[in-house]
Amino acid sequence: MATTYDTIVIGVGAMGSATCYQLARRGRRVLGLEQFDIPHSRGSSHGYTRIIRMAYFEHPAYVPLLRRSY
Incomplete structure (x- = not known):
């Protein structure tokens, strides 16, 4: 696992996870952080x-x- 990232996305709900996916597809090293278990009902x-x-x-x-x- 990388110890440095090009982008850190805070919140990996619908928009955050889509952002992580698209950035990773473009070769970026991405870390997505979520404060709750996935999935959850607080988003x-x-x-x-x-x-x-x-x-x-x-x-x-x-x-x-x-x-x-x-």
């Missing part, structure tokens, strides 16, 4: 506290998708 994409907005202004077609995501 920003779980339950009523998940970070999905009901209002995105890119296109009206997103509205039905956003409603279904809740």
Whole structure:
């Protein structure tokens, strides 16, 4: 295991793990740190506290998708 890293990612939920994956694919030495066991129910994409907005202004077609995501 490397003792030095090009990038350290704090939080390896959906976005953090995707970031680690993409950086590693590009040859970077990446360390992902998570404070909880994986998987867990305390992240920003779980339950009523998940970070999905009901209002995105890119296109009206997103509205039905956003409603279904809740």
